[in-house]
Structures are given as C-alpha cells and as structure tokens.
Amino acid sequence: MDQLPQNFTRRDIIIGMLTSVGALSTVGCAQKMEASIERQQAANKLGSTQNLSFYDDSEFALIERLSAIIIPATETPGAVDVGVPFLMDQLHAIWASSSRKAEHRKALGAIQANLTAIAEEDFLNATEANQISALKTLDTRAFSNKSSGLGNYRYVKDLISRCYYATEPGATQELRYERVPGKWEPCIPFEDVGRTWYK
C-alpha cells in the first residue's frame, strides 16, 4: 500500500472505517468527532498590517471593521479572530486579476462612502455603536431592495462570510464539518447534527 497522503492521519482512517461498517452512530460520531478534533488555533495566522499584500491601511481597516461587526466573536470565534481580513488580503493579492482588484477597491470605496454618509461622520472614526448602527442600516437597505445599487456591499459581505466559514473554526465550531463522514444517513433529526453543515 502506498504511503498515507499528507494530512491523512490514522485516526481519519479508523473513524472512516468504523463509521462505514456502522460501528459509530451518527449522533455519537458527530459528538465524538467534535470533541476529539484537535483545535488548531488561528492566532498565528493573523500576522500584522505590515504584512499586507493588497490592501492599504485604510482599506484594511474597513475590512476589519466590517468583518468584526458582521461576524463578531460570540461563544465561537468571530471573523477577525480567525483572520478573515488577512485571508481577504491574500485572496486579492494571489487569486484576483487586476480588473477584479480594481473592482474590489472601487467597491470598498463605495461602501466606505455609504457608511460615512449614513453615520454622518467618518465611518472608521465613529464610535463602535455608530458603526454598528450605520452598518445595520446599510445592510437592511442592501437586502430589502436588490436594485438599491448596493451590490458591492452584498458582494463584500458574502466574501467575508465565505472566508469565515471556510476556516477551521468557522467550519467546525460555528458550523459542522466532518472530514471523513464514513457513512451516509439520508434522513436524521436535525438535532443530531445541531447546526448547518459546512459544504
């Protein structure tokens, strides 16, 4: 047999095989897996603004504030805790084409202008309460009327969310994710899983 692939632990195999033959129940599997997943802390991934590859300081500050307010830390980590602003920076530095980069910059500028207009002061220098209030207003406008010209906000919000839920804490703590389910159960009580599956 070939050597195991990277990141493929014996635990993964054992869990997969056991669940395949029905040795673990869904409930038990989900709970045990959750309990046994070795949490990888995101702290070291955060870096500092000196390491930014795409955003300038004010763009990064805006992304950071949007991330913090849209997905705050609760009993699970928030978007900033898991490094979403840095993931967005890397996404645009590495993946995005020059035209997308330009569009994104333009979108951030428009969002900043909208929020400043709603807050009636510079959004980034507003109090946290005013920032939350302004963003709530913008969010309501953006989703109550899809023709409101706020597609740029909807796009950035979606990107922040996608980045968040694609992190390990986002996928496994806030949502649920099984690396090796090992079996298919087509119709079980929602409570047995408890939260939305990531993918």
Next chain:
Amino acid sequence: MMEKFDAIVIGSGISGGWSAKELAEQGLKVLVLERGRKITPHKDYVDMRAPWENPNFDQIAEDEIKQHYYIQQPHVKYAVKESTKHFWVKDSEHQYETPEDKPYAWLRGYHTGGRSLLWGRQSYRLGPQDFTANKEDGHGVDWPIRYEDLAPWYDHVEKFAGIAGSTENLPQLPDGVFQPHFEFTCMEKLFKKRVESQFSGRKVIPARVAHLTKPTEEQMALGRGPCQVRNHCNKGCSFGAYFSSNSATLPAATRTGNCKIVNDAIVHSLDYDPITNRVTGVKVIDANTKEMKTYHSKVVFLNASAIASAMILLQSKSETFPNGLANHSGQVGRNLMDHVSGGFVSALIPGFENKYYYGRRPGGLYIPRYANITEQDKPYIRGFGYQGGSFRDGATGKRAGIGEEFKLANRVPGGWRVSIYSFGEVLPNEENRVTLHNTKKDKWGLPIAYISASMGKNEEIMMRESQKDAYFMLKAAGAIEFNRGPDAEVNMSKPGDRIHEMGTARMGRDPKTSVLNEWCQAHDVPNLFITDGAAMTSGGCQNPSLTYMALSARSANYAAKLIKENRI
C-alpha cells in the same frame, strides 16, 4: 534485447485499463502506453485536505486561468482547482482549433488513469432501445450488436468495478450487478412519490454510481475500501472507493506479472504492413526527451479517447491507407458525439425542516428516459434522463442581518432544494468531426486537432422540452421559488462540455460505412481494436463509461481467444 508483447494498449484511462486487465488476465504479455505522467497516489491525491487547508477557496488565480486553463476551468469549475489542476491539461500546452462559430470543449487530463480519475462515476447500462435506435429512425448506422450481446459483459464489469444502485426492473435502463445504493433523503422520497403518482410513465431512482458500498473480497484484495461519503472524488480517492483505472483495473493487470505500463509515451502513429494486412508496431515519442521508439505486438488496442484515437489513426498514413489507418470507409474522425444538457431547474420544496442528513453522498437521483419510451407525444426523437438530488441550503453571506443574529441564522440550514438537469442524446452526424490541422503542429511535431461539431435541431428542441418537463415535475412535487421557469431560455451545453466523447470510429455492420465490426475490431485491419468512446455507434442518453468498460472487456477476451488460437 527487444521486449516482446502480445498486446499493446494505447491509453490507460477507463477503457484502456479494462483492455489491459482482461488481456493480462488471459495470460497475454501487455504493454500499456500512457502519454501522460505517472500518478503517485500519496503525492498526487489531495482528498484528505480539509477546506481550510486550501487557500483562496482552492481557486486557481484568475490570471493563471486566463493563461493556461481557459477551456478546462470554465467548463469544469467544480473540479479544476488549485489543488487539482495537475489532473488537467494546460490548454496553453495542448492546443486544438475549431471553427469560430463552433466552439468545442475538449476536457482532459494526461496521466495514468486519464479521466477515470476525474469522471462523474454515474454508471448506467444502455438499454435495448439504444442499440436499435439508429436503424429505426435512420440516423447513423445500425449497431452490429444488440443489448443481449453486451449484457453479460455489463455483468462482468459491474461485478469487478462495484456499482452502487437499486433494482428497478425498467426495460429501458436494465438493472445490473449492484452493491447497496445510496438511499434517498426524506425530501427525495417525497419527490419520487409525487412525481411518480402524477406522471405514470416516469420513475425517480437512486443514482447508479461506481462507488463501493459493500466491497467484495476481490475488491478489497486490490486495496479498495468502502466509500467514505466525503464527495472529494475530484481530488483522487485514497480509499480506492470509486472505480478508476488507478484503483482497480491497472493494479489487477499488473499483479498478473504480465502488464507493463510506460508513461510519457506519446503515440506518433501505428506501423502497418500491407503484405500481412496487420499493424506491426506502435511508434512513440518520449514526451520529455522527444526520442522516438517503436514497440511491437500481435494486437493493438486503441484506447486513447475518441478524439485522440481518431487522430492516431489519421496520423497513420500509408499507401494502402492514404487517409489514415483503417479508414477505407472515410468514417474515422466523423460522427463525433457528446451528450447535451440544458434543461435545469432548482427549487425549494417545503417540509422536513426538522430533518437533515449525515455525510456527503457522491450521487443523488436519476430520472431515466421516458420520452419515446413510455410517452410518445414528443416533438423530437430519442430522449434524455435527468440527474439531480436534494440538499439543504448552507450558510451564506447572501442574507440580511449582521452580528450575532447573522451567525445564529446561518446555524440553521435553509430549506430543502431539489435540482434536476437533463442529459440528452446527441444524434450521430457525419459532419461533426475531428481532422488533423492542415498546418499547425504541437511541440512534438504532431498535427493538432481541428474539431468541428455543433448541436442539431433535435437536441435544441429536446433541451427546450426538458426544461418544461423539469419545471412541471418540480411544480407537481410542490416546489416553490424556482430558479427558472418552464419557458426559460435554454443554454445548451457546448459540444464536449459533458465530457462524453464518442463515435469517431464507429462500429457497424458494413465496412463501407463503419470502422469497426461487432468486436470493435477494425474492418480493414484485423489486429487493431478500438474500444474507447470512438467505437460508439450512437450515444444513448446514459453516461457512457460503463459501456466502454463492457465493450473493452468483451473485445479483449475475444482478441485473447484469437491470439491463443493463432487466428490473428
């Protein structure tokens, strides 16, 4: 000393793997020539990576797509990723041309196992009607075999490959040798009940997929294990749970001690001896050094894929065959078929909000063809099936709300969404063809492909009708919030997009109008067999790989018999 082989198999994909296995198990010395690189599972498979271990959502950089993957990625977005791009050709390095108004998507990977590593794994038999369709409606030529000729070979390959499916007793979609199927979700059971009660000739059945759900001893002896329900199949499978040449047929072939695989061997042409009327050798170019070498054998199995196999024949010119080997009929390269998609409806069906599922199932539901089978009132000939399934919408940023309220809302999955999309038959048409480019050559000095193919009126009408049918079935099932209506404009898939290349060296009864006989043996050259998609006389509407497997196994056993009896 020159190695001697009984058989050379060109291509190691889904059909080449079968040819090699069957020939080697019959005791023949087999050489497999693969134009791509060797696959090393523990290095090449990336199926054990979690989503967070693939930066940038595993997307290939947009500039890189534009430069290198401008055909592969847009057509196969779900599979051509940063972590898996090594399974797909760079379009910039493997070019071909088409007429400007006839784009063709030639989607492929060059490596051991070919597209068997990348396929959708949907596995359906052709039905009796598919083998008589050409004869009955006059499109193409008559198949030289009938369903009954192939049925035992379907049994043979299903038993070895492992197909998860359900017994349904449908004449148009014969049952096979199945392992337990992946069961329906509660919503799919409801969808099935409502559709079948309101459309009496239609059935909703579990998808039939080449995944092990109850592996046999034979399968486990090859190192294969049960499907882990991860749906990471596009990344390779470290469990060998889905069928591929890499997990199944090539290990079976090599364990006989009779099979050798040579990678990076691009076939230049086949040598032909007019005195014996036999192929005598296979001339290859080393992909890395460009060194030329010729291998010899008693028989040659061409399994390079429909387009590539035709090109090899067209490149193999001689005084006897000035238009390409085994091409007295002039049919080599013609009748290029694919399947066609276009009807697509996705909608929410209320109910079962307290139910969920566990695992990421690799296949959903299938609605077998009913048009011109159980329903005869159609403005088109032949028919289509639907693939699809149900799932609950996941967490999304495309919703209102911020803060804790937003997080809490996303912890509860959305409604049950049922989606179905059609796969229709494409009629054989001699004008849909691949030829050798008149002037342009690849970096190995071989002419590039010139592919000219388009969908016809029947396909267009069929897809338009499939959109309507899909809508009304979902409507009857109680769906709301449709993505598209019954009269929505249908965006028909481009030829090639379904990755079911077929027909370029069709089987037939008459050597004047077909390339291969009932054994997939060239009418013109008895020791040449072609058992990939090129052999298909018509395409049916079912995913074709299972049929390539059955044809390959059948022909290989026939060829082995001829060799043993010294009749070839």
